[in-house]
Amino acid sequence: MKLVAFGKKYSATMPFYTCSSLSSFHTDFLRFSLSWFAKYFDEISAGIDQLVDKPGSDIILSPELAHIETKLNKIKGTLERTKMGCAGSGATQE
16 A cells, blocks of 8 residues: 555656656766767877887777778888988988
C-alpha cells in the first residue's frame, strides 16, 4: 500500500527527474568527449611544433594518430631535404 501511495505522490514529478538525470548524463558525456577530442588537437599542435623546432628527430604521436605522425614525418623529411638543397646551392633562406 505504501508503494502505491509513493507512486501516486511522485508520479507527476517523475518525468522531471528522468529528464534532469538524462540531461546531466548527456552533459557529462559531452564534456568528457570534447576534452578527450581536444587532447588530440593539442598533440597534433605539439607535433607541428616538433616539425619546425627539432631538426633530425622523428615526430612521435600517440598510436591513434599514427597516420598523422607518418604524414608529418614525411613533410619533415621533405623540408629538411629542401633546406639542404637550398644550403648547397647558396640560396638565401629566411
